[in-house]
Amino acid sequence: MSRTFRLTPPLNDADTTALKIGDRVLITGTIYTGRDAAHKRIVEALQNGQEPPFPLKGAVIYYVGSSPAPPGRVIGAAGPTTSYRMDSYTPTMLQLGLKAMIGKGKRGEEVKAAMAQHKAVYLGAIGGAGALMARAIVEAEVIAYPELGPEAVRRLVVKDMPLVCVNDVHGGDLYLEGRRDYQR
Amino acid sequence: MSNLRTIDVALIRDTVADLCGQADLLLPADVRRALEQGLAAEESPVGKEILTRLLENADIAAAESMPICQDCGLAVVFLDVGQDLHLIGGDLVTAVNEGVRRGYERHYLRKSVCHPFTRANTGDNTPAVVHARIVPGDKVHLWVVPKGGGSENMSKVFLVTPAQGLPGVKERVLETVEAAGPNPCPPIILGVAIGSTFDDACLRAKRTLLRELGSVNPDPEAAALESELLTMVNNTGIGPAGLGGRVTCLGVFVDIKPCHIASLPLAVNVQCHAARHKEAVL
Structure with missing residues (x-):
């Protein structure tokens, strides 16, 4: 049976090294959002010697562009977007201490190698379950690039955000392992 | 006048x-039914859990007016x-x-x-x-x-050669699904248009997605191919959310039309499980 880990960012090497593919992870605490346009801005800022919009050391980033918050809500639907589009920016961010990425879909070989090198993990959220994922988000605030609209960087406070470890620091890949028993 | x-x-x-x-x-009734049937058919415990969560997600969306x-x-x-x-x-x-x-x-x-x-x-x-x-x-x-952009990005169009024929078409549909893997939010739906021209194939592939899941294709040749492709795709084991399982695809919609003697266009429009479509007649 799968194990469940409760983690609170910022994460350290011990947190990520303990995880193996298939482990359930419940995150409580502060995470940051970023998808295509925000990644481009963050990496450009870093290349220009500027500070990133949030501290990368130990950080957890969620690849999400939420829908607008209806009245009385902190956020709209907030499920993961497809992660490979962030691959070209990811090694730079891992090098600066990013410890976990939350998304859906396959990562490239270069990203997997960088995850192993920098002891970072890739956690899967259920794609297309935006209304369900929103329930784990208790606070949301735009902290950078507001002009990007749904792609702006947000600081989220989450409670028991349900995830599964898809890529661990040991080179495991749940997308490759998981289907083995069901392939005919 | x-x-x-x-x-x-x-x-x-x-x-x-x-x-x-x-x-x-609001998740369409046909998609909900297909997810429920998928839940009954799924062998993987993780796959069952994902399908349960997707149904729960649809309930939350409807109850709370959330997308x-x-x-x-x-x-x-x-x-x-x-x-x-x-x-x-x-x-x-x-x-x-x-x-x-x-x-x-x-x-x-x-x-x-x-x-x-x-x-x-x-x-x-x-x-x-x-x-x-x-x-x-x-x-x-x-x-x-x-x-949705995630599933649209996994869609493909092929100009298959007449020599490659039907086997070539099946291979490329499977190749599209394999390349997509977990990315387009499986269980997916496939709109497959064969024949006509490059542009028309793409449009027809999209238009097939208006069909109701579980509906029978009136073209027996297309209906047989739908069932064969569905089995092939589910045998990949990609499963719900790509985490492994027997339910990779909720339905395949095939549209076959004549083409130029030089051509065999094939368009595969990949749709996610959030297969949203609503219609009205005025």
Whole structure:
């Protein structure tokens, strides 16, 4: 049976090294959002010697562009977007201490190698379950690039955000392992 | 001339606005049924759990008026306009776009349309993609399909050679699904159009997604291919969310049409499990 880990960012090497593919992870605490346009801005800022919009050391980033918050809500639907589009920016961010990425879909070989090198993990959220994922988000605030609209960087406070470890620091890949028993 | 039925495009605008909201907030009944059948058929415990969560997600979305998925899609609008009808009150495409603008604002839907290079968001989810055709009768049948980017990105078009034939077509459909893997939010739905031209194949592949899951294709050749492709795709083991399982695909819709003697066009439009589509007849 799968194990469940409760983690609170910022994460350290011990947190990520303990995880193996298939482990359930419940995150409580502060995470940051970023998808295509925000990644481009963050990496450009870093290349220009500027500070990133949030501290990368130990950080957890969620690849999400939420829908607008209806009245009385902190956020709209907030499920993961497809992660490979962030691959070209990811090694730079891992090098600066990013410890976990939350998304859906396959990562490239270069990203997997960088995850192993920098002891970072890739956690899967259920794609297309935006209304369900929103329930784990208790606070949301735009902290950078507001002009990007749904792609702006947000600081989220989450409670028991349900995830599964898809890529661990040991080179495991749940997308490759998981289907083995069901392939005919 | 004087007996022509007239419809003000303002009615089309308002209907499009309503359908955008309904489509993004309410999972269609056929998709729900397919997910329930998938849950009964799934062998993988993780796969069962994912399918259960997806049904729960649809319930939450409906109860709380939240979008099923934060990707509320690029609005693809199909219109079958009766040739005995006179549209008044302005330009049809402008009215559709205004409907999309109002619907996405009113229902708190994500605006996901941007300039291709600068990536600057247009701010109101327009322009919509509008496919209008003239049909017999004096009614307007319209469908709103909010199409998510993640699954659209996994879609492919192939110009297969006649020598590669049907086996080549099957191989490429499977290749598309394998390349997509977990990315397009499986369990997926496939719109597969074979024949005609490059452009027509793509449009027909999209149009097949208007079909109801579980409906029988009236073309027996297409129906047989649908069932064969469904088995092939489910045998990949990709499963719900790509975490492994027997339910990779909820349905395959095939449309076959004659083509040029030199060609065998094939378009595969990949749709996610949040297969949103709502329609109305005016």
